[in-house]
Amino acid sequence: MKRVSCIDIGTNTALLLIADLEPESGTINPVYHKQTIVRLGKNVDADKIIDQAALQRLIDCLSDYRRISDEHNAEEIIAAGTSALRDAKNHFEVINGVAKETGISIRCITGQEEAELTFFGAVAGMSNIPALFTVIDIGGGSTEISIGSTTALEKSVSLNIGSVRLTERFFTTLPPPQQELAAAKKSINELLTSSMLPFFAARKHVYGVAGTLTTIAQVSQGLKHFDAHKVHNYPLSFQEVHNFLEKLKESNLEQIILLGIPDGRADVITMGTLILHQFMRLLGVEEIRVSIQGLRFGLAQKALLRLQGNI
Numbered sequence: 127m128k129r130v131s132c133i134d135i136g137t138n139t140a141l142l143l144i145a146d147l148e149p150e151s152g153t154i155n156p157v158y159h160k161q162t163i164v165r166l167g168k169n170v171d172a173d174k175i176i177d178q179a180a181l182q183r184l185i186d187c188l189s190d191y192r193r194i195s196d197e198h199n200a201e202e203i204i205a206a207g208t209s210a211l212r213d214a215k216n217h218f219e220v221i222n223g224v225a226k227e228t229g230i231s232i233r234c235i236t237g238q239e240e241a242e243l244t245f246f247g248a249v250a251g252m253s254n255i256p257a258l259f260t261v262i263d264i265g266g267g268s269t270e271i272s273i274g275s276t277t278a279l280e281k282s283v284s285l286n287i288g289s290v291r292l293t294e295r296f297f298t299t300l301p302p303p304q305q306e307l308a309a310a311k312k313s314i315n316e317l318l319t320s321s322m323l324p325f326f327a328a329r330k331h332v333y334g335v336a337g338t339l340t341t342i343a344q345v346s347q348g349l350k351h352f353d354a355h356k357v358h359n360y361p362l363s364f365q366e367v368h369n370f371l372e373k374l375k376e377s378n379l380e381q382i383i384l385l386g387i388p389d390g391r392a393d394v395i396t397m398g399t400l401i402l403h404q405f406m407r408l409l410g411v412e413e414i415r416v417s418i419q420g421l422r423f424g425l426a427q428k429a430l431l432r433l434q435g436n437i
Contacts, residue, residue: 128433129157131195132425133188133205135232137167137266137290138394139337140184142191143422144198147430154250154426158198159354161337162187163390167210167267171291176214181223188228204425205232208240209267209288237284241270243424245279248333248417250427252359259331263420264338264401266290266394271321271405273328281324285317289338289398300379300396307375310397314404322409329409334362335420337391338398342370343416350386358418364406371399 127146134141144158164183166176188205195203211217211234221232235243244263249255255276263270265288272282296302296310343360344352374382374396382392406414 128202128429129198129200130426130429131191131198131200131203132422132429133191133203133230134421134425135164135166135184135205135207135211136336137170137208137210137268137288138163138165138391139266140164140166140187140191141420141422142194143426144195144200145426147426147433149430149433152430152434154423154430158194160191160194162190163388165290165390167213167290169294170210170213170267171294174213174215176210176216176220181220184220185224185227188224188230192228192230202429203230204429205230206240206243206421206425207232207234208421209237209265209286209291212237213267237268237270238282240421241272241282241284242279243428244270244335244421245272245274245282245424246427247420247422247424248335249276250419250423252417256328256331258328259333260325260328261333261335262402262405262414263335264289264398265336269401271325273325283321285321287314287317287401289394289401292401293394293397297397300382300393301374301376302396307400310400311404314401315408318404318408325409329411332411332414333417334402334414335417338395338402339414339416340418341387341391341395342367342399342402345370345385345387354418357416360416362414362416364412367399367403367406371396371403374399
């Protein structure tokens, strides 16, 4: 057995998973979860730079994750940076700054690698997985869509449409004016329609990961606070997503927070929901199974395969 800490450093959120890897049984046993809204990607879409304030938020978060990992006797810390880090011209400076302050080494992964790790991580440990399925991961900076089986990833795309990136690009206020909403929808549609064809084969079996999906699943069940057991594997229908988007179109930031959506996600959930809505509408997806797993479970699974000597 080996205990590892896996950290997913996204555009909006940094997620920690501490898990025990069992090479003989091939299982990943989660020990501890934590998520922190860091907003590393604030203004990265426009400026292509991670500013000092965002870097400090990341250092503070990872110092906390280092302490928690040490308290739980984790033998290894595996950290991956995604869209915001990929886009930032100063990502080497950020990686070096974090390593110096926390001792954690971040690897900046490609969109393709992110999609692959998330694809397998989303369904790790789940039962009744169909022969062919699709996974969508709506992040703060990018959206990854992948199709394949539990043994092989067939096709994936990484699109520069994320809840933080497009909120900064299109919305000036909440609720957004009609023309801003229309411009955002047009941009999302253009990118999605040019990439959708390979994913029609598994549109009846779609899994969704990351904060937008888990938040909508939470609110759709009338939960004021996140409950992992009720959100994981929740069948989220297109009608629920549509109804939620209609509500968000009329809601300001204070009203969104009152729905039970945390500050730090509340200002980007309208855009995240719009991305999900258009994906489901364009592909004809009636229902998505929500997974609270994702990239960090993919990192754990890869570490498990290394432990087994399979990679």
